[in-house]
Every structure is written in structure tokens, then in C-alpha cells.
Amino acid sequence: MGGLTQDPEFLATTFVIIDFEATTPTGYPAQPVEVAALALRYQDADWTPVGRSTSLIRPPAFAPVTPAFTAQTGLTAEQVRLAPTPADALGALDRRFTADNRYLLVAQHAATEANLIHNQREHCPTLASIDLLDTIPLAKHLIPGLPNYKLDTLLAHFSIEHPADRHRAHADVDVTAQVFIRLIAAANDNAQLNDLAELMKLAGRTAKCNIPIQGELFDIKPPGEPDLRGRNSW
Template sequence: MTAPTLASDPGLAATTLLVLDFEATTPAGARPQPVEVGALAVRHVPGRGPQPTGFRFTSLIRPPAFAPVTAMMTRTTGIRPEDVAGARTVDQVLAELDAAVPDGPLLLVAQHAPVEASLLADHRDHCPRLASTALLDTLLLARALHPGLPSYGLDALITAFDLRRPADRHRALADCTVTAQLLRRLLTDAARSSSYTSLADLVAVAGRPAKGVPGDQHALF
């Protein structure tokens, strides 16, 4: 009998991995407010690893008046106040994204996923599917697979694994793209280890429960 492997796990192959990233401003005394969201979907193909499905989404978001785009955010991301002045609200944008996400088993993927989980939970009424979906945190997965690195921030991992740094790093879709590269590298590393033979094994060490619903989302896997 052939031993199970991560590369041949039917659960991994059946699940859409939706890489998600927000850029947000954090006003004093208030919760972060998104100004941009990006998402792209990948699926594991046995023998080839994670492959893009063709699903991509990105949109600027008009923040509320109490959370304007700051000069520091503009320096970091290139997003200016005038860029978002005519954009849709976060509820409108997330409702569109939620409706557009491919059907079937879904797992969100994010670098330092609690940020994305919290922002989705804040707007759960308009993105119920996303807000109730568990997340795989590439930061935690990198830490489990490569203990001892000096840092697990995205820039540090880009350098550590010699990933392609996008010219527009800190824009939402660009960060999704490089996080998908990181995911591919980490899944390749996990597949070489006998400790990880299924998607459930990955979720056990790097999963984050959704914050948009009560209960343990790890049970989904």
C-alpha cells in the first residue's frame, strides 16, 4: 500500500487556496480601515504544485472620513488620498469579492493572517463566506518548516527564499502574488517531509480560525 503524501492528498487538490491581502490605515483609537484588497486563487495540481486558477481580484477602497490615507501610507504603498476618493466602500467591495469567489472547498491564505481575519470579521455581514472561512498563515507555516530564521516577516522571507520581489511591494495584489510564491515554496518543502501528508496537517500547524463566526474553524479540515 502506497504511503499517503501531501502531493497526492485529495483534500489539498480539491481545495481552492485564496491568497488574500489588505492594505489598511489605522487611525488613532480606532480599528484598521482597508484602503485596498487583493485576492488570487491557486489550486494544487499533483505533480505540478500550486497553480493559478485565473481568478484575480483587486480594488481600491474609500476609507471612512475618520481614517484618511496618511502621508506615511502614501510613502509605503504609493496610494494617495485622491486615488481612493472616488472608490467604493469596503462593504461594497467585499460583497463583490465574496460573491465572485469560486465555489467548492475554500481555504484563505495570508501572511500574518490575523490581520485579514479581523478585517473580514469587521465586515462579516457583507462577506459572510470569506468571514467564516479558516485561514492558512504563511508566517506560521514558514516558522514550522524553517525554525530559527531571524525573521518571518514577508520581506525577510522574500530574501531568505530568493523570491521575486514585486516592484509595487505593499500593494495588495502584488503582495498576494509574492505570498503565492511563498506558499508554493513552503508546500514544496512540506511535501519533502514525512510530517506533512495532508492539508489537515498544514492547518494543524499554521491554521487560523475565522473570526467571523463562533467555533473552531479547524474542524472544517
């Protein structure tokens, strides 16, 4: 057995699996239409869910739900027209994170989630400051030789049931969590990764808000600390 799940830093971390569904308007960055998150802690030699959040998000007028998007996700223009605004939906998610806990976001192809979060950072400053863990490089390291490392391929490899509502954020979060748990078990069983630092070196992604900006090139005032009082945390 490896030391990964015995590492104090690993045990102190809440891993938040996150997934967005988004429209991709021409000439604009992707706009979130749905977000889901599932928070997990490794406790007493097993994974424990400690919180869940899901919400539709109303996209701006320049990023409408298209027939192709509806065909893929099942979400309609009418459904998202009545959804919370990005400020409301992502603000509510942001308030789940507290200053006294350590978090890592976990995502399949984390660059997609990282960009969406960064572009919405005014609504979710705390979320936007959390680093990410990408299941794709982790899977490539632990399971070499697969034809590709798409989510459906990993589900088939691990014999995880394909959800009926695949491409909805809540369903994709659930199966991504199952993939993540199996990858951590493989790393631990084979003693390939000994602690959280090694895990992050292999598959970590720094949140864009945490990447230093050269002061002499950009005169940007750092944002104030977010108000964490009264949060419904996980």
C-alpha cells in the same frame, strides 16, 4: 515525497491568497483601503491560478489616507476617494466564492487579514466564514533559525524578487503566493506534513465567525445563508 499534495482534501481545496492594505485610525480598528486575492488549485502536480481579484476601497472619513500611508504604499487620498465603497468592493469579492467549493484563505500574518475581514463581515459574509492558513507558523516549522519571519525575510530566503510596488495588495499577494508554494513544496519533499488536517493543525486559524459563542451569554440570531446564485466564481 510526502502525501500532502496527494491528500484528497488538499486537492479538493482552492487556496485563496489574500492581502489588504489598511489605514490605522486612532481609536478605531484598521480600515481596508485595498484588497487583492489570488485563487490557486493544485492540479496535475502543479499549481494553477483559477482566479484573481483586486480593488481599491474607499475608507470612511475617520480613517483618512495619511502622508505616511502614501509614502509606504504610493496610494493617495485622491485615489481612494474615487474608489468603491467597502460594501461594493468586498461584496464583489464575496460573490466569487460559491457553496460547492472548499476554500482556505492564505495570508502572511493571517491575524491581520482575519480581523479586517471579520470587522467587514456585513459586506462579505461568505468570505468571513472561511478559515485561514498563516504562512508564518508554517515557515517557522519548516525553516527554523531565520532572524525573523517577515515577508521580506522569506522573500530573501527563497530568492524571490522583491517587487517594485511592495506594500500594494496585488504585489504582496503575488509574492505571498510564491512563498506559500515554496513552503508547500518543502513540506511535501521532506514528508513533514502528510495531509491537509496536519497542515491546518500546524498553521490554521479559525475564522472568527466559525468560533462558537456560548448561547447562554449572548442571545444572537445566526445570520441567514448567503445567496450564492449568479456568482462570478473561481
